[in-house]
Amino acid sequence: MKHTKDFSISRRNFLVGTAMVAVAPAAMCFPQEKKPMSLKLVDVPQSIPEKVYSSEAHGISRKTHDEHLKLWQGYANKTNEIRKALAEMEVDPAKANQIYSAIRALKVDYSFAYQGLINHNVYFETLGGKGGPATGRIGELIQESYGSFEKWVADFKATGMASRGWVYLAYDHAEKRVFNYGGDAQNTFPIFNHTLVLAMDVYEHAYFMDFGVARMKYIEAYLNCIDWDAVNKLGEAVTTR
Numbered sequence: 001m002k003h004t005k006d007f008s009i010s011r012r013n014f015l016v017g018t019a020m021v022a023v024a025p026a027a028m029c030f031p032q033e034k035k036p037m038s039l040k041l042v043d044v045p046q047s048i049p050e051k052v053y054s055s056e057a058h059g060i061s062r063k064t065h066d067e068h069l070k071l072w073q074g075y076a077n078k079t080n081e082i083r084k085a086l087a088e089m090e091v092d093p094a095k096a097n098q099i100y101s102a103i104r105a106l107k108v109d110y111s112f113a114y115q116g117l118i119n120h121n122v123y124f125e126t127l128g129g130k131g132g133p134a135t136g137r138i139g140e141l142i143q144e145s146y147g148s149f150e151k152w153v154a155d156f157k158a159t160g161m162a163s164r165g166w167v168y169l170a171y172d173h174a175e176k177r178v179f180n181y182g183g184d185a186q187n188t189f190p191i192f193n194h195t196l197v198l199a200m201d202v203y204e205h206a207y208f209m210d211f212g213v214a215r216m217k218y219i220e221a222y223l224n225c226i227d228w229d230a231v232n233k234l235g236e237a238v239t240t241r
């Protein structure tokens with residue numbers, strides 16, 4: 001992945017700015033001139049990880065992934081576009097409005113774009129494995145929460161059939177458990193204080209070319225392609241402490 005750009009304030013500029021505030025009159029502490037907020041751009045994915053194509057053996061084709069890449073890139077590009085717009089806009093609280101306002105439009109669609117990017121990052125990072133029963137710490141957490149891997153699979157499949165966009169396996173920091181969440185769009189229904197360790201895309205673009213409307217066949221193929229090592233790696237930092 002490439003194209004990370006960080007326009008955050010430099011240490012030197014920060015120190016200069018701090019010194020200026022120290023000697024400036026109170027009115028100058030809140031300058032009125034337009035100043036861009038700190039801007040950081042996300043990486044735009046350039047290709048599908050090679051291991052992901054091993055899913056062809058189970059029926060999820062290379063063509064599907066290659067088309068999917070264009071959508072994945074779209075979420076990254078739109079995330080950056082909205083970040084730039086927010087960085088450049090003159091924020092005026094008096095013009096903000098919950099029915100419609102420029103900042104409302106940007107904030108709402110930002111969650112769709114950025115969460116869409118995160119969802120796809122996790123989807124492609126955790127595909128391309130051998131499937132089978134969950135391993136490692138995540139496997140233990142699945143046992144603790146669902147009683148058995150088979151029961152987790154049943155819940156995961158059912159959640160996939162009942163959702164319009166995603167199934168998320170996430171670790172709840174407060175309860176120290178994992179749970180299968182359903183999602184109807186890119187930005188529904190994540191919950192704070194969780195870490196996402198597995199994400200299954202159930203939008204039609206993820207399976208229609210290969211399975212038509214037979215979503216369950218796609219879900220079963222997907223389960224055979226999960227890279228549990230990658231899932232555990234995503235959960236490593238939070239499930240071992």
Ligand SMILES: [Fe+2]
Pocket residue numbers: 068071120201203205206
């Ligand atoms: Fe997708």
